Amino acid sequence: MLIAFIAVLLAAAIGGIWSGLRHVRDAQLVRMARTTVQTAEVRAKNAEEQLQVAIEELRYLAADRIPAAVLALTHEHAPVPGLLHPQAANAQLAKAMRDVLSSATDAAAGERDRVDAAARAAMRGATSKVQSLLYQTQSVLHDLQHELDDPRLLELDFRNELALRRIQATAVLCEAWPGLARSDSPLAEVVIGAQSRVAGYARIKMANHLREQRLGVVARAAEPLAIAVAELLANATSYSHPDTAVPVTIQQSGGRGALVVVDDAGIGMDDETLARARRLLAGPDTLLLTELGNPPQAGFAVVGRLVKQYGFSVHIESSPYGGVRAMLRVPAELLTVLDEEHTLSVLVPAPADTAAPQRPAEPLEDSPVTEAVPLPSRRRRSPKTAAARPVAAVPQPEAAPAARTPEQAGALWGALQDGTRSGRTAAGNATGDEQGDIRS
Amino acid sequence: MTAGRPGTSGAAAAPKGGPPGGRGRRLIPAYLATGGRERPRGTAGFDRLTLLVATDQQPPELDFGPEHRRLWTLLRPGALTVVECAAHLGLPVSATVFLAADLVGGGHLLARSPVPKAEEIDRTLIERLLVGLRALP
Amino acid sequence: MDSVPSPEPATAPAAEPRPGQVRYLPATGQTLMKLIITGPFGVGKTTLIRTLSEIPTLHTEEVMTRSSVGHDDLKGLPEKATTTVAVDFGRLTVPGDLVLYLFGTPGQERFFPLWQDIARGALGALVMADTRRLADSFPVMDMVEEEGLPYAVAVNRFPGAPAHSDDTLRKHLDLAPQTPLVQCDARNRRDSIGTLIALAEHVLTRLPEDD
Structure with missing residues (x-):
C-alpha cells in the first residue's frame, strides 16, 4: 500500500518535474519560434523590398537605361545612367541587369x-548611276565648250562639277570605288582640279613651291587625292568669311614625299571638335552613315576613308591664319615624276615655260578599195525663211547677253566693277552652296 | 575629223604632250579661268577672230592669275586671234574671252575686230579674195 | 577632175611652222574672214585645213573618255578613250591683206541646233563629201541650205573610192545649178585652193551687182 502510495507520490513528483521541465522547454520553443517568426518577417520584408527595388530597377532599365545605352552607340557623349539604388540592389540582380543591358545594346x-x-x-547603287550620268553630262558640256563660245556652258560645267563632288563623296562614304581611274597626274594639277570642285574656288590661292614641276601622283591615287583635297578645300572655304582667301601651298617634303597645306582664316575648332575631326581623318575602321549627324557632316569622314584606303595622311591643327590648317602628306610611294612631254595646264601656277600644244603630222587614212556602189540620192532644201539670210551674218559685238534679270545683272556688274579679284570673290560667293562640315 | 585621229584608237594611243590633262577625263576644267564669274568683264563682245595685241604693261602678279600672264606672254611677240590664243592655251574660246577681257580692261592687251561688217562684205572684198586666192603659190 | 589624186601627201605649205613656233599676224591692216569646212566624220576636213593652213592645225581637243562608273567598271580599270573632241582650224593669209580662217565644223546632226552660232560671221561653207558614203553628207547639206548659208560641195577623192562624173554627183546631191561642186584631193594644195575659189565665186554671184 505504502509502496503504492510512494509510487504514486513518486510518479506525481516525476510527473511534476517532467511537467516542469516541459514547461521550461515549451517556453524555449516559443521563444525560438518567436525569433523565427520575427526573422521570417524581416526576411519577408527584405524580400519585398528587394522585389520592389528590382521592379523599380527593371522599369528604369526599360524606360531609361536601355534607350540611353542605345543612344550612346551613336552619341558617345550621351550619359548612360547606372542603377537607381546601387546600395540596395542585390549583386546578382545588378549583374543580371548589366547582362540585359549589354545584350540589348549588342542587338541594337x-x-x-x-x-x-x-x-x-x-x-x-544610286550614286554609281548618278555619277555615271553626271560624267556623261560633263563629256557633252566639254564637247560643246570646244564647239561653241557661250560662257554659260562654263557655268553649267561648274554646276555639274559641284554635283559630281557631292555624289562622289557620298559614294566614297558608302565604300564605293571613287568611280574614276586616272593616269599618273601632276600633283599641281590634282590640287587645281580639286580647287575647281569647290563652290568658293575663286578664293582659293595656290602657291606652287614644288622643286620638280613634273612631280606626279601615281594613277591609282590621283582621283582619291583630288577628292580628299577638294573636301579639305570645301571645309576651308565654307568655314571662313567669303572675303578671305584660302591659301594652299604645295611643296616637297624632306622624305621624298609631298605636302599639300590648306589654311583658312575661319572660326577654327574647339578641342572637342578638333578631336572628333582627327578621329575621322585617321580613318576609323567602321563609319556608319548614322554617325554623320543631321545634316550629315561628311567631309572629314570622306577624307578619312580615303586615307585608310590609299595611304596618304592628313593632320589638322590651328592655322596661323586664324582658322584651321590641314596638312595632307603624300608619301613617296604615291608619287612619281612625269615624263618631260607632259604639258601642264595654263591654269596651274607654274613657270611659264610650256610651249603651245603641238601634234605630229598624222598620216592619211589608208582607205581600202571599195566596190562601186549605187549612189544614194537626196532632195535639196530651201531656206527656212522666205528671205535668205545675208551672205554673211557678222558678229554683233553689242549682241544682247542671255536673259538675266536687271537685278542679277546689276549685282554682277557691281561686283565686276570692283575689279577682277573681288569680282571673282563676289561671283564665287553667289554660288555658295557648300554644306558645312563638322565645325561648331 | 579625218582619218588617223586618236579618237578611234585606244587610250594608249592618245598623244603625249597633248592638251593639258593628257589622256583620261579632264582634271582641270576651263571654267576656272572665269574666276567664278558668269560673264566676261565689260560688255563688248569678243569674236573668235578678234585680234589681240599685247601692250607694254605687264599684268601684275597680284591681280592676275597664271593664265592671264600666260596669255599676255603669248601675245608679246605679235598679234593673234582669240581662237588661236585659245588653242595655244589649251582652253575653249569662251574661257579665253574672260582672260582677254580682263587684260584689255587692265590695259595689258588691245583688242581689234578686223572682221568685215555685213555691209562691208561687198563684191569688191570678195573680188579681192578671189584675186588673192588665185595668186597663191 | 577624174584624175587619180597623187598618192603622196600634198605639198606642205611653203613655210610649215615648226612645232612650238607661234606664227603671229601683223597687228593692223588685215581683214579677217571665216569659212566653215564641214561634212561628216572622217571626210577629210582636217586634212584640207592642214593642207591649206600656214599654222599647224590647232585643235581645241582632248581625248575624252567614258565614265568608268557602273558595275562593269568598278574594278578600277583605266578608262577607255571613246571619243575625240576637236575643233580644227587653220589660217591662210591671202595676198591683198586678207586672212582666211578655216573652221572645221562637225557635220553630225547633234550639232545642228547650234549651227547658227557656229556659222555666225562666216562667208560661206564648204561641204565635203566622200563618194563611198555620200548620204552621210546629206543632213549637213540640208541644214546649210535651210540656214541659207552659201556653200560649195567638195568631193574628197579618197584613193580607192569609186569615181563618178560631176553630173552624176550633182544629180544625186540634187544641187541647184549655181551651187559649185568640185572634186578634189584634200591632200593637194592646188586642189584645196580650187575648192575655196569655187566657193568664193559662188559667194560673189549671190552679192548684189551694185552697192
Whole structure:
C-alpha cells in the first residue's frame, strides 16, 4: 500500500518535474519560434523590398537605361545612367541587369550595322548611276565648250562639277570605288582640279613651291587625292568669311614625299571638335552613315576613308591664319615624276615655260578599195525663211547677253566693277552652296 | 575629223604632250579661268577672230592669275586671234574671252575686230579674195 | 577632175611652222574672214585645213573618255578613250591683206541646233563629201541650205573610192545649178585652193551687182 502510495507520490513528483521541465522547454520553443517568426518577417520584408527595388530597377532599365545605352552607340557623349539604388540592389540582380543591358545594346548595334550596311549598299547603287550620268553630262558640256563660245556652258560645267563632288563623296562614304581611274597626274594639277570642285574656288590661292614641276601622283591615287583635297578645300572655304582667301601651298617634303597645306582664316575648332575631326581623318575602321549627324557632316569622314584606303595622311591643327590648317602628306610611294612631254595646264601656277600644244603630222587614212556602189540620192532644201539670210551674218559685238534679270545683272556688274579679284570673290560667293562640315 | 585621229584608237594611243590633262577625263576644267564669274568683264563682245595685241604693261602678279600672264606672254611677240590664243592655251574660246577681257580692261592687251561688217562684205572684198586666192603659190 | 589624186601627201605649205613656233599676224591692216569646212566624220576636213593652213592645225581637243562608273567598271580599270573632241582650224593669209580662217565644223546632226552660232560671221561653207558614203553628207547639206548659208560641195577623192562624173554627183546631191561642186584631193594644195575659189565665186554671184 505504502509502496503504492510512494509510487504514486513518486510518479506525481516525476510527473511534476517532467511537467516542469516541459514547461521550461515549451517556453524555449516559443521563444525560438518567436525569433523565427520575427526573422521570417524581416526576411519577408527584405524580400519585398528587394522585389520592389528590382521592379523599380527593371522599369528604369526599360524606360531609361536601355534607350540611353542605345543612344550612346551613336552619341558617345550621351550619359548612360547606372542603377537607381546601387546600395540596395542585390549583386546578382545588378549583374543580371548589366547582362540585359549589354545584350540589348549588342542587338541594337547589330541591327543598326545591318540596316546601315543595307543603306550604304543602296546608296552605292544610286550614286554609281548618278555619277555615271553626271560624267556623261560633263563629256557633252566639254564637247560643246570646244564647239561653241557661250560662257554659260562654263557655268553649267561648274554646276555639274559641284554635283559630281557631292555624289562622289557620298559614294566614297558608302565604300564605293571613287568611280574614276586616272593616269599618273601632276600633283599641281590634282590640287587645281580639286580647287575647281569647290563652290568658293575663286578664293582659293595656290602657291606652287614644288622643286620638280613634273612631280606626279601615281594613277591609282590621283582621283582619291583630288577628292580628299577638294573636301579639305570645301571645309576651308565654307568655314571662313567669303572675303578671305584660302591659301594652299604645295611643296616637297624632306622624305621624298609631298605636302599639300590648306589654311583658312575661319572660326577654327574647339578641342572637342578638333578631336572628333582627327578621329575621322585617321580613318576609323567602321563609319556608319548614322554617325554623320543631321545634316550629315561628311567631309572629314570622306577624307578619312580615303586615307585608310590609299595611304596618304592628313593632320589638322590651328592655322596661323586664324582658322584651321590641314596638312595632307603624300608619301613617296604615291608619287612619281612625269615624263618631260607632259604639258601642264595654263591654269596651274607654274613657270611659264610650256610651249603651245603641238601634234605630229598624222598620216592619211589608208582607205581600202571599195566596190562601186549605187549612189544614194537626196532632195535639196530651201531656206527656212522666205528671205535668205545675208551672205554673211557678222558678229554683233553689242549682241544682247542671255536673259538675266536687271537685278542679277546689276549685282554682277557691281561686283565686276570692283575689279577682277573681288569680282571673282563676289561671283564665287553667289554660288555658295557648300554644306558645312563638322565645325561648331 | 579625218582619218588617223586618236579618237578611234585606244587610250594608249592618245598623244603625249597633248592638251593639258593628257589622256583620261579632264582634271582641270576651263571654267576656272572665269574666276567664278558668269560673264566676261565689260560688255563688248569678243569674236573668235578678234585680234589681240599685247601692250607694254605687264599684268601684275597680284591681280592676275597664271593664265592671264600666260596669255599676255603669248601675245608679246605679235598679234593673234582669240581662237588661236585659245588653242595655244589649251582652253575653249569662251574661257579665253574672260582672260582677254580682263587684260584689255587692265590695259595689258588691245583688242581689234578686223572682221568685215555685213555691209562691208561687198563684191569688191570678195573680188579681192578671189584675186588673192588665185595668186597663191 | 577624174584624175587619180597623187598618192603622196600634198605639198606642205611653203613655210610649215615648226612645232612650238607661234606664227603671229601683223597687228593692223588685215581683214579677217571665216569659212566653215564641214561634212561628216572622217571626210577629210582636217586634212584640207592642214593642207591649206600656214599654222599647224590647232585643235581645241582632248581625248575624252567614258565614265568608268557602273558595275562593269568598278574594278578600277583605266578608262577607255571613246571619243575625240576637236575643233580644227587653220589660217591662210591671202595676198591683198586678207586672212582666211578655216573652221572645221562637225557635220553630225547633234550639232545642228547650234549651227547658227557656229556659222555666225562666216562667208560661206564648204561641204565635203566622200563618194563611198555620200548620204552621210546629206543632213549637213540640208541644214546649210535651210540656214541659207552659201556653200560649195567638195568631193574628197579618197584613193580607192569609186569615181563618178560631176553630173552624176550633182544629180544625186540634187544641187541647184549655181551651187559649185568640185572634186578634189584634200591632200593637194592646188586642189584645196580650187575648192575655196569655187566657193568664193559662188559667194560673189549671190552679192548684189551694185552697192
